[in-house]
């Protein structure tokens with residue numbers, strides 16, 4: 001069976017690619033893996049994409065996330081068990097709802113290659129002996145591209161490398177690899193612990209949406225502004241998605 005993993009961009013109705021639009025139109029059944037997403041606005045955008053670009057008669061199937069023990073005695077064993085349960089849930093949904101010759105689809109925010117588990121789940125499904133699965137991936141505009149475009153910047157100095165990481169791992173970046181870092185999944189603004197006052201931060205929240213907020217400047221100058229705008233927006237909207245680029249002072 002053919003399963004498509006379709007990157008749909010970071011939240012703007014205009015940042016979906018033509019390839020993704022075509023892929024949505026050629027898919028029979030969409031499987032929603034992420035509990036209907038965190039926010040009603042993002043859920044509404046996904047529904048809009050399916051309504052506008054989906055073929056007549058396409059079907060949508062929600063796959064409930066299996067329960068997970070957040071305080072297990074053996075953390076790694078529990079994560080392995082939970083991952084296997086997610087693969088089982090996808091397998092059951094796909095076998096029940098995909099008819100012979102039909103194509104299944106998974107819509108993924110941004111690009112499927114960055115901090116998203118859909119491809120890992122499908123790889124594990126494909127590795128099982130009892131199912132024949134072909135996976136096709138459609139690239140999406142990632143929130144990292146949306147961030148640098150919104151600020152109108154190149155992400156690094158001439159010929160320099162760039163590291164993409166998470167807030168939890170930011171403090172573990174080795175010295176020398178920290179000239180340019182894109183930081184995702186950071187609910188604590190971890191740069192406050194790692195950055196020097198002269199480093200530059202380019203921060204963006206709700207990129208591509210009507211709520212987009214951008215702040216940039218020296219860490220010493222703009223940290224308080226980011227903290228304040230982040231807290232206020234989060235309180236007002238009830239959710240936040242933000243990302244930033246951190247550049248070492250040169």
Ligand SMILES: C[S@@+](CC[C@H](N)C(=O)[O-])C[C@H]1O[C@@H](n2cnc3c(N)ncnc32)[C@H](O)[C@@H]1O
Nearest residue numbers: 010011110111115142143184185206207241242
């Ligand atoms: C689970 S990861 C998924 C990333 C996604 N696959 C991508 O390519 O952007 C979610 C993180 O992406 C970032 N993100 C996604 N969409 C965003 C947006 N519209 N504005 C700001 N940050 C966003 C945030 O750092 C968020 O914590």
